Amino acid sequence: MISRLLVANRGEIARRIFATCRALGIETVAVHSDADADAPFVAEADQAVHLPGNTPAETYLRIDLVLDAARKAGADAVHPGYGFLAENAEFATAVTDAGLTWVGPPAKAIAAMGDKMAAKALLAEAGVPMLPTWTDPDQVTGFPVLVKASAGGGGRGMRVVRDAAGLAEAIASARREAASAFGDGTVFIERYVERGRHVEVQIFGDRSGAVVALGARDCSIQRRHQKIVEEGPGVLPGEIRDRLYEAAVAAGRAVDYVGAGTVEFLLAPDGDVHFLEMNTRLQVEHPVTELTTGLDLVRLQLLVAEGEPLPEHLHGLVAARGYAIEVRLCAEEPAQGFRPATGTLHRFAIPGVDREFANLDRAGLRLDSGVVDGSVVGIHYDSMLAKVVAWAATRTEAARALAGALARAELHGVATNRDLLVRILRSAEFRAVDIDTGFLDRHPEVFAPLLPADQLPLVALAAALASAAGRRAAAPVLAGLPSGWRNVPAFPQVTRFTGADGEIEVHYRLDRTGALAEWSVRSTDDDATGDRPTVSLVEAAPDRVVLDVDGVRQAFRVRRVGSEVFVDGPVGATSLTALPRLPLPTAELAAGSLVAPLPGAVTRVHVAVGQRVAAGDLLLTLEAMKLEHPVLAPTDGVVADLPVPAGGQVETGAVLAVVNPLEEAQA
Template identity: 80%
Template sequence: MITRLLVANRGEIARRIFATCRALGVETVAVHSDADADAPFVGEADQAVRLPGDTPAETYLRVDLILDAARRSGADAVHPGYGFLAENAEFAAAVTDAGLTWVGPPAKVIAAMGDKLAAKALLVEAGVPMLPSWTDTEGITDFPVLVKASAGGGGRGMRIVQDAAELTEAVASARREAAAAFGDGTVFIERYVERGRHVEVQIFGDTHGTVAALGVRECSIQRRHQKIVEEAPGDLPPGLRERLHEAAVAAGRAVDYVGAGTVEFLLAPDGAIYFLEMNTRLQVEHPVTELTTIGLDLVRLQLLVAEGEALPEQALYPTTRGYAIEVRICAEEPAHGFRPATGVLHRFAVPGVDREFGNLQRVGLRLDSGVVDGSVVGVHYDSMLAKLIAVAPTRGEAARALAGALARAELHGVATNRDLLVRVLRSPAFAAVEIDTGFLDRHEEVFAPLLPADQLPLVGLAAALASAAARRAESRVLAGLPSGWRNVPAFPQVTRFTGPDGEVEVRYRLDRTGGLAEWSVSTPENAVASAAGGATAPEAEPPAVALVEATPDRVVLDVDGVRRAYRVHRVGSAVFVDGPDGAASLAELPRFPLPTAELAAGSLLAPLPGAVTRVHVQVGQRVAAGDPLLTLEAMKLEHPVLAPTDGVVAELPVPAGGQVRTGAVLAVVTSEEDPR
């Protein structure tokens, strides 16, 4: 039996595995990089071993360091989680050779399925349906096609190509990204099925020759070929579920599969199914399977199978119930090409969570998170922060509950994809199951922030009133007087913020009772003023607003007879406001700012730390808006930096290979009329 398990991974999946280990009485060992030294998963393990360094190549991808950590900690088994070395056959073999129990399929199975080209050839003989594929670009005449990495997964190294002119660069880019993520730049090309759905089957095998299908998951809502919304049991045409189960089990039996695995398929609009790949590990989306099958804990099953036990009856004949939907909360900015975001997560609070990392009854919310308040989101690892899962009797109820919890969550300090997820879940097309892998490309409306632009003035007013209340609470002199009180109230209070699209200026005056006598707000979009003394904006009739309550962390406004409560969280100059219509992050500007150096016009700044991998232009070169200037690599992905307008490249201060910090000048593009 396994007595002490080392998890060769980090973040949310490490915490998830530790939760099952605690329930089973198995001791746990974490390994961690220097960047993760204070991460929640490290503190939750019974023992933790440092892997010196920050990057994956220095730490979580070092087989020698992980095996040494197992020896030093007295671990007798290793669980790889997902990502990193989870599908590395050499790692699996090294663990077994070291006399440790490997929680996963045998190395030979991982090797067979890890090479996607070899896997396709093997499974064709087992009768699993396949898409045509190529390794040579010269033989391709029909488009669109999809370039895919032969090793690894998670959408990295994948590119859709619409015509022959794009193919060479797409293959080169995919190779670079795959090599950086998996250490293997091999790619192949597959026919791309437009409006296809991504569906998958959870399989489980044991050492006694049994392979079982535990259900289907729908994973079609994706960004950059990575899943962000997953469902079970999926809304499928009659008979399709059985066909998927049969094909998945045939794939598992063809390689004598052992442990948890996922067989992924593409569902074409005409109902045909095609094998995509087999992931020889636990999947990120495994909670939706657990929550829709009675009594199944997939990590527990992994440990039992690793110990040589046969699959229990509940896995051979799973009883399904209800509907579950999972979303991946990621630190990224969807409106800017899903650019990863970094920083300190000052608050991470989701209301109504019934359970973390565990099973639920028929309805409820489950949270599997790798972060807590104060966690630092850096550039070295994947951008996923947490998974939130809702289970309910029907798909519609699960989507509504999940969207409501997300909308009320307080996610402060780092930009996230929360608003996008809420809009997807509330989309009429999603409700009608009009979904496929191109869903986000066709529905631009889901990229709009939840907070309407016309509500930003009220958010700004709430932020200003909360900041004033905080100053009064901290004041040592005349703390009982209303903020801004004057014997002769001639001038309003003025508070300025940097908002999501520019400066927000709030002017207000309180009367002698602390009530709101007048107010006005100027935003980049519009200006709103009170009828009591302000200059009314021509764009809209201003609402009548009365102040009901103002404390440092809560402001209640009566807006045209309707009370609206705003939760306010201040960290230094940062002000985070969560209201009934959405959330906004503001930065309060100093009343008397110090002079700063002025950036050259046309400067393009690094949105996050990273490395400049390629420079595509030269100083003095004319460029058009949208032309690629350079490529920045961060969080394992390539991010093109494009010319914002027509002009001339005036400066390129960072050479290829150079490291940059957030805010560093990457390039300067000036108009051709610029005298420089």
């Protein structure tokens, strides 16, 4: 019997495992880095052990430190979660050698599937269908191909290559990223199937040799080869579903699998099924299967680790109950190449959540989150903040409920992919199941923000009126007078903000009753906003403004933190920065300066000072949140400065390079 479990992971998966442990009466132990000391998962554990440092290599990837933490805390079992050491056979062996219960598959099975090339050979013998694969780039017989990391998963270390010219650089880049994320830079090359669907089967095995399939999931919508929308049981023809189940169970039996695992496949447009990989761990998207089967997969993991057999009713076909769709809510900017975002999450609220980290007994929303109000999103770990899952009778109902909850969510302080997720779920193509791994490449329209450009003036006006209400509420005298009121009307009040597209200037005047007498909004893009709707002020408070817009009332929720103003309206949300009335002078950057979009480390510098470059040329590579981010030349020119050498750490806004436009360089 397991009495005290150490979770060798962090964030939402640690919280998820702790939730089941509490229900079973199992004590919990967390391990944490410096950056995670105040994280929710640490607070929720019964005990916590500090791992000095911040990078995964210093902390969560250190087998010796994790085992020492288990010893210190008196843990008798270890659960690896997913990522980090979850698919590390050496770690599984070390845990069992230390006399601890390992909540995962045998080290032998992990090793067999961890070497993806060897895994392909082994499973091909078991009858599992395979794609053409190479380890030597000179043997590649055709393009496009996909370069893949042999260790780990989550889309890291993957590169699509469409011609021979780009293969060498893709391999080198994939190796660096895989080594950083998994400690193993081994890669291989696989034929890339255009418009394929990524489908997978949840399997489970016990020590008696039983291996069962618990359902399928469709994870086709991806960014950077990492899943962001996952659904189950998936819209699949019965004959294909049967083939998937058969191949997945065969894969599990071939390696004497025990515990939770996932066998992933590529479903080609012609109906052919090809094995991709087997993940010897619990998947990020396991809540989809939990909701559609009613099972607690973590509970099953713990019971199987204790030697219990799988329940009898799982040995037959497990019928799906309803439909579940999960999205990964990430701290990133999709329109900027999915650039990770950092900062303090001042507000994190998803409306209508029925349960956290647990199954539902009726249609509703589940939230598995690694963050709460006030959480700091740093550069060291994955950008995923939470998983939001809708469960309903049908796919259409689940998608609608999930999109509605996300659209109404309050996410303040850190940029997220929320708008992208809502647009995907509401798109006609998604509703029609016209999806595949290239969905985002073919549908650039889903990258547009939910807030239409013509609504920004109303949002800015609401922000200005809320700020005025806040000042009046805090006024030591005559707080009941309307903001800016004068006996003789003169000039309107002016409030200035900066937004995503530049500066916004709001002019407004309130009469002696507090009614909105006049208003206008100007931005850096134009002199005026054009035709303005007829607007009257219904209500203005520091946190809520209600406007009557051409006879339709619209309510705006407003939250201010320092100079940042977050506005959630009926059709979208945005953040603005209030500008001081008398700004202090600031130093100007040199023309042609390229600055760091987020904190990180410069891993490579590809050019030299004085070198001539063309627009789009790769200047240097910045690594943050375990991903590489290319810094490209914005124009034809000459490199004038490279202030940060390879290996240098930078903060947001630091100058990485200066490129003088070609005409200036020749002058």
